[in-house]
Amino acid sequence: MRFPHMRDSAFTKACLLLLAICLSLGGCDSGGGGGDDEPFEFLSWSRLRGDILNSGRAVGAIANNPGRIEVVADLSDLGVTASTPAMGIEDVLYIGTARGLVAIDPYAADGNPRRWVFERCDSVEVGPIDGSPAITAEGDVVVGTNNGRVFRVSEDEETGEPTCHWLYPRRGEDPIAGPILSSPALRIDPVNLDPGSTFFTADAGFVQALNRDGSARWRFPPAPGALVGWNSSPAIANSGVLYATAPDGNLYALELSGRVLWQRPAMAASHKGLLASPAVNQAVYVPEQNQAVTAFHSDGQTKWRSETLPRPIAGSLAFASQSIQLGTPEPTVTPTPVETTTPPAETPVPTSTPRRAVELLVYAADTGGSVHAIRDINGRIYRTLRFDGDDSTVPVSGSPIVSGDLYVVLSGDDGFVYASDLDGGRPCTTPTIAEGVTPTPTPTGRIPCTDSNWEDTPGGTGGRVSIGSAIRSFIIAQDGTIFVTAADGTLYSMPVPNETTVVPTPTPSPTPTPEATGTSALSADG
Helix, strand or coil: CCCCCCCCCHHHHHHHHHHHHHCCCCCCCCCCCCCCCCCCCCCCCCCCCCCCCCCCCCCCCCCCCCCCEEEEEECCCEEEEECCCCCCCHEEEEEEEEEEEEECCCCCCCCCCCCEEEEEECCCEEECCCCCEEEECCCCEEECCCCCCEEEEEEEECCCEEEEEEEECCCCCCCCCCCCCCEEEEEECCCCCCCCCEEEEEECEEEECCCCCEEEEECCCCCCCCCCCCCCEEEEECCEEEEEEEECCCEEEECCCCCEEEEEEEEEEEECEECCCEECCHHHHECCCCEEEEEEECCCEEECCCCCCCEEEECCEEEEEEECCCCCCCCECCCCCCCCCCCCCCCCCEEECCCCCEEEEEEEECCCCEEEEEEECCCCCCECCCCCCCCCCCCEECCCCCCCCCEEEEEEEEEEEEEEECCCCCCCCCCCCCCCCCCCCCCCCCCCCCCCCCCCCCCCCCEEEEEECCCEEEEEEECCCCCECCCCCCCCCCCCCCCCCCCCCCCCCCCCCCCCCCCCCCCCCC
Protein backbone atom coordinates (compact mmCIF):
# COMPACT_ATOMS: atom_id res chain seq x y z
CA MET A 1 0.00 0.00 0.00
CA ARG A 2 1.49 3.30 -1.03
CA PHE A 3 0.46 6.89 -0.72
CA PRO A 4 0.70 9.57 -3.38
CA HIS A 5 2.32 12.87 -2.49
CA MET A 6 -0.02 14.49 0.03
CA ARG A 7 0.51 18.12 0.86
CA ASP A 8 -2.14 18.43 3.61
CA SER A 9 0.13 17.72 6.55
CA ALA A 10 -2.59 17.47 9.23
CA PHE A 11 -4.60 14.98 7.18
CA THR A 12 -1.46 13.03 6.31
CA LYS A 13 -0.33 12.82 9.94
CA ALA A 14 -3.73 11.49 11.02
CA CYS A 15 -3.72 8.87 8.24
CA LEU A 16 -0.20 7.70 9.02
CA LEU A 17 -0.86 7.46 12.76
CA LEU A 18 -4.04 5.41 12.30
CA LEU A 19 -2.36 3.08 9.84
CA ALA A 20 0.68 2.62 12.05
CA ILE A 21 -1.57 1.70 15.02
CA CYS A 22 -3.48 -0.73 12.83
CA LEU A 23 -0.28 -2.42 11.67
CA SER A 24 1.08 -2.69 15.21
CA LEU A 25 -2.11 -4.46 16.32
CA GLY A 26 -1.92 -6.84 13.38
CA GLY A 27 -5.21 -5.66 11.94
CA CYS A 28 -3.98 -4.41 8.58
CA ASP A 29 -2.50 -6.13 5.59
CA SER A 30 0.84 -4.53 4.83
CA GLY A 31 0.63 -5.61 1.24
CA GLY A 32 3.74 -7.76 1.49
CA GLY A 33 3.64 -11.01 -0.40
CA GLY A 34 5.47 -14.20 0.37
CA GLY A 35 7.75 -12.83 3.06
CA ASP A 36 7.45 -12.76 6.82
CA ASP A 37 8.33 -9.08 6.86
CA GLU A 38 7.74 -6.76 3.91
CA PRO A 39 8.19 -2.98 4.32
CA PHE A 40 5.03 -0.90 4.67
CA GLU A 41 5.81 1.98 2.37
CA PHE A 42 3.84 4.99 3.61
CA LEU A 43 6.90 7.24 3.35
CA SER A 44 9.49 7.38 0.60
CA TRP A 45 12.47 6.92 2.92
CA SER A 46 11.81 7.22 6.66
CA ARG A 47 15.27 6.40 8.11
CA LEU A 48 18.80 5.21 7.32
CA ARG A 49 17.89 2.04 5.40
CA GLY A 50 14.42 3.19 4.39
CA ASP A 51 12.24 1.58 7.08
CA ILE A 52 12.37 -0.21 10.44
CA LEU A 53 13.20 -3.50 8.68
CA ASN A 54 16.39 -1.95 7.24
CA SER A 55 15.23 -3.33 3.90
CA GLY A 56 17.20 -0.97 1.64
CA ARG A 57 14.16 -1.03 -0.65
CA ALA A 58 12.85 2.20 -2.21
CA VAL A 59 9.40 2.93 -3.63
CA GLY A 60 10.48 5.08 -6.56
CA ALA A 61 11.13 3.69 -10.04
CA ILE A 62 14.20 4.93 -11.94
CA ALA A 63 13.96 3.18 -15.33
CA ASN A 64 13.14 6.53 -16.95
CA ASN A 65 15.52 8.62 -14.86
CA PRO A 66 17.82 10.30 -17.42
CA GLY A 67 20.56 10.97 -14.86
CA ARG A 68 20.67 14.74 -15.31
CA ILE A 69 22.18 16.54 -12.33
CA GLU A 70 20.50 19.51 -10.65
CA VAL A 71 21.52 21.51 -7.59
CA VAL A 72 18.82 21.47 -4.91
CA ALA A 73 20.52 23.39 -2.11
CA ASP A 74 23.91 24.70 -1.02
CA LEU A 75 24.62 23.32 2.46
CA SER A 76 28.26 24.36 2.66
CA ASP A 77 27.52 26.91 5.40
CA LEU A 78 26.15 24.11 7.55
CA GLY A 79 28.75 21.46 6.81
CA VAL A 80 27.71 18.22 5.08
CA THR A 81 28.26 15.08 7.17
CA ALA A 82 27.73 11.36 6.56
CA SER A 83 24.05 11.70 7.55
CA THR A 84 21.64 9.99 5.15
CA PRO A 85 18.51 12.10 4.48
CA ALA A 86 15.07 10.96 5.60
CA MET A 87 12.02 12.04 3.60
CA GLY A 88 8.88 12.87 5.57
CA ILE A 89 5.38 14.00 4.74
CA GLU A 90 5.09 16.83 2.22
CA ASP A 91 8.26 15.31 0.67
CA VAL A 92 10.52 17.32 2.99
CA LEU A 93 14.10 16.08 3.38
CA TYR A 94 15.68 16.11 6.84
CA ILE A 95 19.48 15.98 6.87
CA GLY A 96 22.03 16.02 9.68
CA THR A 97 24.77 18.65 9.32
CA ALA A 98 27.73 19.92 11.34
CA ARG A 99 25.45 22.58 12.89
CA GLY A 100 22.26 20.60 13.49
CA LEU A 101 19.25 19.35 11.53
CA VAL A 102 18.17 21.05 8.30
CA ALA A 103 14.77 20.73 6.61
CA ILE A 104 14.81 21.00 2.80
CA ASP A 105 11.79 21.13 0.49
CA PRO A 106 13.29 20.01 -2.83
CA TYR A 107 10.05 20.78 -4.67
CA ALA A 108 9.60 24.30 -3.21
CA ALA A 109 7.50 26.39 -5.57
CA ASP A 110 9.21 29.63 -4.51
CA GLY A 111 12.66 28.30 -5.36
CA ASN A 112 13.80 28.54 -1.72
CA PRO A 113 14.19 24.94 -0.56
CA ARG A 114 15.65 25.57 2.91
CA ARG A 115 12.76 25.65 5.39
CA TRP A 116 14.67 25.82 8.67
CA VAL A 117 17.74 24.75 10.62
CA PHE A 118 17.30 23.19 14.07
CA GLU A 119 20.37 24.26 16.11
CA ARG A 120 19.11 24.62 19.70
CA CYS A 121 16.49 23.11 21.98
CA ASP A 122 15.99 26.00 24.38
CA SER A 123 19.44 26.43 25.96
CA VAL A 124 20.88 23.11 24.73
CA GLU A 125 22.94 23.14 21.54
CA VAL A 126 22.12 20.41 19.04
CA GLY A 127 25.61 20.23 17.54
CA PRO A 128 26.94 18.01 14.73
CA ILE A 129 24.87 15.11 13.39
CA ASP A 130 26.55 12.22 11.58
CA GLY A 131 23.66 9.83 12.21
CA SER A 132 20.51 9.68 10.14
CA PRO A 133 17.15 11.07 11.26
CA ALA A 134 13.95 9.02 11.45
CA ILE A 135 10.33 10.04 10.82
CA THR A 136 7.60 9.13 13.32
CA ALA A 137 4.08 8.00 12.42
CA GLU A 138 2.96 11.55 13.23
CA GLY A 139 5.51 13.14 10.91
CA ASP A 140 7.89 14.36 13.62
CA VAL A 141 11.65 13.85 13.35
CA VAL A 142 13.81 12.00 15.88
CA VAL A 143 17.58 12.28 15.55
CA GLY A 144 20.68 11.46 17.58
CA THR A 145 23.69 13.77 17.69
CA ASN A 146 27.45 13.51 18.03
CA ASN A 147 27.06 15.31 21.37
CA GLY A 148 25.32 12.29 22.93
CA ARG A 149 21.72 13.49 22.83
CA VAL A 150 18.51 12.57 21.02
CA PHE A 151 15.96 15.20 19.99
CA ARG A 152 12.37 15.04 18.78
CA VAL A 153 11.38 18.00 16.63
CA SER A 154 8.57 19.03 14.30
CA GLU A 155 7.64 22.05 12.24
CA ASP A 156 5.16 24.53 13.73
CA GLU A 157 2.35 24.75 11.17
CA GLU A 158 1.71 28.42 11.99
CA THR A 159 5.23 29.83 12.21
CA GLY A 160 7.01 27.35 9.96
CA GLU A 161 9.83 27.11 12.52
CA PRO A 162 11.13 23.97 14.26
CA THR A 163 9.60 23.06 17.62
CA CYS A 164 11.59 20.91 20.06
CA HIS A 165 9.32 18.44 21.86
CA TRP A 166 11.95 16.79 24.04
CA LEU A 167 15.59 15.88 24.37
CA TYR A 168 17.28 12.87 25.97
CA PRO A 169 19.05 12.94 28.36
CA ARG A 170 16.94 15.70 29.86
CA ARG A 171 18.00 19.31 30.21
CA GLY A 172 20.42 19.58 33.13
CA GLU A 173 21.47 15.93 32.83
CA ASP A 174 24.83 14.91 31.42
CA PRO A 175 24.71 13.74 27.80
CA ILE A 176 25.54 10.17 26.87
CA ALA A 177 29.30 9.67 26.55
CA GLY A 178 30.19 9.50 22.86
CA PRO A 179 28.16 10.07 19.71
CA ILE A 180 24.82 8.54 18.76
CA LEU A 181 25.29 7.45 15.15
CA SER A 182 22.39 5.02 15.11
CA SER A 183 19.30 5.92 13.09
CA PRO A 184 16.41 5.56 15.59
CA ALA A 185 13.87 2.81 15.06
CA LEU A 186 10.37 4.12 15.79
CA ARG A 187 7.40 1.89 16.54
CA ILE A 188 3.98 2.10 18.17
CA ASP A 189 3.82 -0.08 21.27
CA PRO A 190 0.99 -2.61 20.72
CA VAL A 191 0.46 -2.93 24.50
CA ASN A 192 -0.11 0.68 25.53
CA LEU A 193 -0.50 2.19 22.01
CA ASP A 194 2.34 4.59 22.76
CA PRO A 195 2.79 6.14 19.29
CA GLY A 196 6.33 7.32 19.77
CA SER A 197 8.51 4.53 21.16
CA THR A 198 12.13 5.14 20.16
CA PHE A 199 14.95 2.57 20.04
CA PHE A 200 18.59 3.31 19.23
CA THR A 201 22.12 2.18 19.98
CA ALA A 202 24.74 4.44 21.59
CA ASP A 203 28.49 4.48 21.08
CA ALA A 204 28.78 4.26 24.86
CA GLY A 205 27.74 0.62 24.52
CA PHE A 206 24.02 -0.06 24.87
CA VAL A 207 20.57 -0.17 23.27
CA GLN A 208 18.26 2.51 24.67
CA ALA A 209 14.45 2.53 24.58
CA LEU A 210 12.50 5.76 25.15
CA ASN A 211 8.83 6.49 25.69
CA ARG A 212 6.91 8.95 23.54
CA ASP A 213 7.70 11.82 25.93
CA GLY A 214 11.43 11.11 25.73
CA SER A 215 11.69 9.48 29.15
CA ALA A 216 13.81 6.36 29.52
CA ARG A 217 12.01 3.01 29.27
CA TRP A 218 14.88 0.51 29.47
CA ARG A 219 18.53 0.04 28.60
CA PHE A 220 20.44 -3.07 27.51
CA PRO A 221 22.85 -3.96 28.96
CA PRO A 222 21.93 -2.04 32.12
CA ALA A 223 25.60 -1.28 32.92
CA PRO A 224 27.12 1.00 30.26
CA GLY A 225 30.59 0.48 28.86
CA ALA A 226 30.41 -3.25 28.14
CA LEU A 227 29.85 -2.82 24.40
CA VAL A 228 31.61 0.46 23.56
CA GLY A 229 31.38 1.36 19.89
CA TRP A 230 27.77 0.25 19.36
CA ASN A 231 26.66 2.33 16.36
CA SER A 232 24.58 0.03 14.17
CA SER A 233 20.91 0.87 13.53
CA PRO A 234 18.39 -1.63 14.96
CA ALA A 235 15.80 -3.40 12.84
CA ILE A 236 12.34 -4.24 14.21
CA ALA A 237 10.37 -7.13 12.70
CA ASN A 238 6.59 -7.01 12.30
CA SER A 239 6.45 -9.52 15.17
CA GLY A 240 7.78 -6.84 17.51
CA VAL A 241 11.31 -8.25 17.95
CA LEU A 242 14.27 -5.85 17.82
CA TYR A 243 17.52 -7.04 16.23
CA ALA A 244 20.85 -5.29 16.69
CA THR A 245 24.41 -6.17 15.66
CA ALA A 246 26.90 -5.38 18.45
CA PRO A 247 30.66 -4.73 18.61
CA ASP A 248 31.18 -7.89 20.70
CA GLY A 249 30.47 -9.93 17.56
CA ASN A 250 26.91 -10.94 18.42
CA LEU A 251 23.48 -10.45 16.93
CA TYR A 252 20.99 -9.72 19.72
CA ALA A 253 17.24 -10.35 19.57
CA LEU A 254 15.25 -8.38 22.16
CA GLU A 255 11.58 -8.02 22.92
CA LEU A 256 10.36 -4.43 22.91
CA SER A 257 10.11 -4.79 26.70
CA GLY A 258 13.91 -5.15 26.80
CA ARG A 259 14.02 -8.88 27.52
CA VAL A 260 16.77 -10.71 25.63
CA LEU A 261 15.38 -13.57 23.54
CA TRP A 262 18.71 -14.84 22.23
CA GLN A 263 22.14 -13.86 21.00
CA ARG A 264 24.21 -15.53 18.29
CA PRO A 265 27.79 -15.05 17.06
CA ALA A 266 27.68 -12.79 14.00
CA MET A 267 30.63 -10.43 13.67
CA ALA A 268 29.10 -7.65 11.61
CA ALA A 269 31.17 -6.05 8.88
CA SER A 270 32.46 -2.55 9.50
CA HIS A 271 32.62 0.12 6.80
CA LYS A 272 33.80 3.69 7.34
CA GLY A 273 33.72 3.15 11.09
CA LEU A 274 30.10 1.95 11.23
CA LEU A 275 28.91 -1.55 12.05
CA ALA A 276 26.68 -3.02 9.37
CA SER A 277 23.07 -3.09 10.52
CA PRO A 278 20.93 -6.25 10.47
CA ALA A 279 18.03 -6.49 8.04
CA VAL A 280 14.74 -8.38 8.27
CA ASN A 281 12.72 -10.10 5.58
CA GLN A 282 12.06 -13.87 5.48
CA ALA A 283 14.80 -14.20 8.09
CA VAL A 284 17.29 -11.91 9.88
CA TYR A 285 20.39 -11.17 7.79
CA VAL A 286 23.83 -9.98 8.91
CA PRO A 287 26.71 -8.97 6.60
CA GLU A 288 29.78 -10.27 8.38
CA GLN A 289 33.49 -9.46 8.52
CA ASN A 290 34.33 -12.88 7.09
CA GLN A 291 33.03 -11.67 3.69
CA ALA A 292 29.80 -13.65 3.93
CA VAL A 293 26.14 -13.04 4.81
CA THR A 294 24.47 -15.14 7.51
CA ALA A 295 20.71 -15.63 7.74
CA PHE A 296 19.04 -16.54 11.03
CA HIS A 297 15.56 -17.86 11.68
CA SER A 298 13.46 -15.93 14.19
CA ASP A 299 14.36 -18.50 16.88
CA GLY A 300 18.07 -17.82 16.40
CA GLN A 301 18.87 -20.97 14.42
CA THR A 302 21.11 -20.51 11.40
CA LYS A 303 19.20 -20.64 8.11
CA TRP A 304 22.29 -20.44 5.91
CA ARG A 305 25.69 -18.86 5.55
CA SER A 306 26.38 -17.54 2.07
CA GLU A 307 29.26 -18.31 -0.21
CA THR A 308 32.32 -16.18 0.54
CA LEU A 309 32.41 -12.90 -1.35
CA PRO A 310 35.67 -11.91 -3.08
CA ARG A 311 36.09 -8.77 -0.96
CA PRO A 312 34.84 -7.41 2.39
CA ILE A 313 31.22 -6.31 2.51
CA ALA A 314 30.59 -2.56 2.35
CA GLY A 315 27.68 -1.44 4.50
CA SER A 316 24.29 -3.06 4.92
CA LEU A 317 22.04 -5.18 2.69
CA ALA A 318 19.06 -4.68 0.38
CA PHE A 319 16.28 -7.01 -0.80
CA ALA A 320 14.16 -7.67 -3.86
CA SER A 321 11.68 -10.39 -4.79
CA GLN A 322 12.09 -10.98 -8.50
CA SER A 323 11.95 -13.56 -11.24
CA ILE A 324 15.18 -15.46 -11.80
CA GLN A 325 16.22 -18.19 -14.21
CA LEU A 326 17.06 -21.52 -12.65
CA GLY A 327 19.98 -23.68 -13.66
CA THR A 328 18.60 -26.39 -15.97
CA PRO A 329 15.95 -25.76 -18.65
CA GLU A 330 12.93 -28.09 -18.59
CA PRO A 331 12.37 -30.08 -21.80
CA THR A 332 9.15 -29.26 -23.59
CA VAL A 333 7.71 -31.97 -25.87
CA THR A 334 5.30 -31.23 -28.71
CA PRO A 335 2.16 -33.39 -28.23
CA THR A 336 1.70 -36.31 -30.62
CA PRO A 337 -1.31 -35.77 -32.95
CA VAL A 338 -4.39 -37.97 -32.51
CA GLU A 339 -4.27 -41.08 -34.69
CA THR A 340 -5.86 -40.72 -38.12
CA THR A 341 -5.83 -42.63 -41.38
CA THR A 342 -2.98 -40.43 -42.58
CA PRO A 343 0.61 -41.56 -42.24
CA PRO A 344 2.03 -41.26 -38.69
CA ALA A 345 3.59 -37.95 -37.71
CA GLU A 346 7.29 -37.59 -37.16
CA THR A 347 8.67 -38.24 -33.69
CA PRO A 348 8.20 -35.12 -31.53
CA VAL A 349 11.41 -33.14 -30.98
CA PRO A 350 11.95 -31.92 -27.39
CA THR A 351 12.66 -28.23 -26.98
CA SER A 352 14.08 -26.43 -23.94
CA THR A 353 12.18 -23.83 -21.95
CA PRO A 354 14.14 -21.93 -19.29
CA ARG A 355 12.80 -22.61 -15.83
CA ARG A 356 12.03 -19.48 -13.84
CA ALA A 357 10.84 -18.76 -10.33
CA VAL A 358 10.18 -15.73 -8.17
CA GLU A 359 12.62 -15.68 -5.28
CA LEU A 360 13.90 -13.29 -2.66
CA LEU A 361 17.38 -11.99 -3.48
CA VAL A 362 19.68 -10.49 -0.86
CA TYR A 363 22.00 -7.83 -2.31
CA ALA A 364 25.42 -7.22 -0.74
CA ALA A 365 28.00 -4.75 -2.08
CA ASP A 366 31.70 -5.38 -1.62
CA THR A 367 34.39 -2.76 -1.09
CA GLY A 368 35.62 -3.03 -4.68
CA GLY A 369 32.36 -2.07 -6.34
CA SER A 370 30.61 -5.35 -7.13
CA VAL A 371 27.10 -6.12 -5.90
CA HIS A 372 26.26 -9.77 -5.28
CA ALA A 373 22.69 -11.11 -5.56
CA ILE A 374 22.35 -13.99 -3.07
CA ARG A 375 19.46 -16.46 -3.29
CA ASP A 376 17.54 -16.60 -0.01
CA ILE A 377 16.55 -20.19 -0.71
CA ASN A 378 20.10 -21.49 -0.25
CA GLY A 379 22.65 -18.69 0.28
CA ARG A 380 24.29 -19.16 -3.11
CA ILE A 381 25.34 -16.19 -5.25
CA TYR A 382 22.94 -16.03 -8.19
CA ARG A 383 24.61 -13.21 -10.05
CA THR A 384 27.26 -10.52 -9.54
CA LEU A 385 26.81 -7.00 -10.90
CA ARG A 386 30.30 -5.65 -11.62
CA PHE A 387 30.53 -1.89 -11.59
CA ASP A 388 34.30 -2.23 -11.12
CA GLY A 389 36.64 -3.15 -13.97
CA ASP A 390 39.37 -5.77 -14.20
CA ASP A 391 42.03 -3.17 -13.42
CA SER A 392 39.99 -0.78 -11.27
CA THR A 393 37.78 -0.72 -8.20
CA VAL A 394 34.91 1.49 -7.11
CA PRO A 395 35.51 3.19 -3.74
CA VAL A 396 32.07 2.40 -2.35
CA SER A 397 30.69 5.14 -0.10
CA GLY A 398 27.52 3.49 1.15
CA SER A 399 25.09 0.58 1.09
CA PRO A 400 23.09 -0.45 -2.00
CA ILE A 401 19.45 0.52 -2.54
CA VAL A 402 16.98 -1.41 -4.71
CA SER A 403 14.52 0.85 -6.56
CA GLY A 404 10.81 0.19 -6.99
CA ASP A 405 11.46 -1.21 -10.46
CA LEU A 406 14.33 -3.44 -9.33
CA TYR A 407 17.44 -1.44 -10.23
CA VAL A 408 20.36 -1.77 -7.82
CA VAL A 409 21.87 1.63 -7.04
CA LEU A 410 25.26 2.25 -5.41
CA SER A 411 27.35 5.36 -4.71
CA GLY A 412 31.08 5.93 -4.63
CA ASP A 413 33.70 8.25 -3.19
CA ASP A 414 34.71 8.70 -6.82
CA GLY A 415 31.64 10.90 -7.26
CA PHE A 416 29.59 8.45 -9.34
CA VAL A 417 26.11 7.04 -8.83
CA TYR A 418 25.94 3.51 -10.26
CA ALA A 419 22.76 1.66 -11.30
CA SER A 420 21.96 -1.66 -12.94
CA ASP A 421 19.09 -4.11 -13.24
CA LEU A 422 19.66 -7.80 -12.59
CA ASP A 423 20.53 -8.39 -16.26
CA GLY A 424 23.15 -5.62 -16.35
CA GLY A 425 20.97 -3.01 -18.05
CA ARG A 426 21.21 0.66 -17.13
CA PRO A 427 18.36 3.15 -16.64
CA CYS A 428 17.02 5.26 -19.49
CA THR A 429 17.90 2.89 -22.32
CA THR A 430 14.61 3.29 -24.22
CA PRO A 431 14.80 5.04 -27.62
CA THR A 432 15.34 8.77 -27.58
CA ILE A 433 12.74 11.16 -28.99
CA ALA A 434 13.31 13.81 -31.59
CA GLU A 435 12.92 17.38 -30.36
CA GLY A 436 9.38 18.70 -30.76
CA VAL A 437 7.86 15.24 -31.15
CA THR A 438 5.22 14.23 -28.62
CA PRO A 439 6.35 10.99 -26.95
CA THR A 440 4.11 7.95 -27.18
CA PRO A 441 3.78 5.85 -24.04
CA THR A 442 5.00 2.26 -24.23
CA PRO A 443 2.59 -0.61 -23.48
CA THR A 444 3.71 -0.49 -19.83
CA GLY A 445 2.75 3.18 -19.56
CA ARG A 446 6.31 4.52 -19.62
CA ILE A 447 7.37 7.35 -21.88
CA PRO A 448 10.82 6.82 -23.44
CA CYS A 449 13.76 8.71 -21.96
CA THR A 450 15.40 11.70 -23.56
CA ASP A 451 18.98 13.01 -23.27
CA SER A 452 20.31 10.25 -21.06
CA ASN A 453 23.36 11.18 -18.98
CA TRP A 454 24.20 7.57 -18.02
CA GLU A 455 27.54 6.23 -19.25
CA ASP A 456 29.13 2.78 -19.25
CA THR A 457 30.78 1.54 -16.05
CA PRO A 458 34.33 0.12 -15.98
CA GLY A 459 32.88 -3.34 -15.39
CA GLY A 460 30.39 -3.04 -18.22
CA THR A 461 27.42 -3.58 -15.91
CA GLY A 462 24.66 -0.97 -15.81
CA GLY A 463 25.51 2.72 -16.01
CA ARG A 464 26.92 5.56 -13.95
CA VAL A 465 26.49 9.32 -13.60
CA SER A 466 29.11 11.70 -12.19
CA ILE A 467 28.14 14.15 -9.46
CA GLY A 468 31.60 15.73 -9.55
CA SER A 469 32.30 15.32 -5.83
CA ALA A 470 32.68 12.43 -3.42
CA ILE A 471 29.25 11.17 -2.40
CA ARG A 472 28.32 11.11 1.28
CA SER A 473 24.84 9.56 0.98
CA PHE A 474 21.87 9.12 -1.35
CA ILE A 475 18.22 8.05 -1.32
CA ILE A 476 15.50 7.41 -3.93
CA ALA A 477 12.24 9.36 -3.54
CA GLN A 478 8.77 8.08 -4.38
CA ASP A 479 8.75 9.83 -7.77
CA GLY A 480 12.06 8.21 -8.80
CA THR A 481 14.25 11.24 -8.05
CA ILE A 482 17.67 10.32 -6.67
CA PHE A 483 18.88 12.77 -4.00
CA VAL A 484 22.61 12.91 -3.24
CA THR A 485 24.61 14.71 -0.55
CA ALA A 486 28.20 15.39 -1.62
CA ALA A 487 31.47 16.36 0.02
CA ASP A 488 31.42 19.74 -1.73
CA GLY A 489 28.54 20.77 0.56
CA THR A 490 25.78 20.45 -2.03
CA LEU A 491 22.50 18.55 -2.09
CA TYR A 492 22.01 17.32 -5.66
CA SER A 493 19.09 15.66 -7.38
CA MET A 494 18.66 13.44 -10.41
CA PRO A 495 14.97 14.06 -11.17
CA VAL A 496 12.55 12.23 -13.39
CA PRO A 497 11.14 14.89 -15.75
CA ASN A 498 7.61 16.03 -14.98
CA GLU A 499 6.31 14.97 -18.37
CA THR A 500 7.54 11.42 -17.84
CA THR A 501 5.03 8.99 -16.47
CA VAL A 502 6.63 6.11 -14.59
CA VAL A 503 4.63 3.08 -13.59
CA PRO A 504 6.58 1.03 -11.01
CA THR A 505 6.92 -2.65 -11.83
CA PRO A 506 4.87 -4.65 -9.31
CA THR A 507 7.00 -6.75 -7.01
CA PRO A 508 6.06 -10.43 -7.40
CA SER A 509 5.82 -12.71 -4.40
CA PRO A 510 8.54 -15.31 -3.88
CA THR A 511 7.66 -18.86 -4.95
CA PRO A 512 6.83 -20.79 -1.75
CA THR A 513 9.67 -23.16 -0.88
CA PRO A 514 10.37 -25.45 2.08
CA GLU A 515 12.27 -23.55 4.73
CA ALA A 516 15.87 -24.63 5.25
CA THR A 517 16.57 -25.76 8.80
CA GLY A 518 20.24 -26.73 8.94
CA THR A 519 23.32 -24.61 9.40
CA SER A 520 23.98 -24.67 5.67
CA ALA A 521 21.87 -25.15 2.58
CA LEU A 522 24.24 -24.46 -0.28
CA SER A 523 22.49 -26.82 -2.69
CA ALA A 524 22.72 -26.67 -6.45
CA ASP A 525 20.21 -24.64 -8.43
CA GLY A 526 18.24 -27.76 -9.17
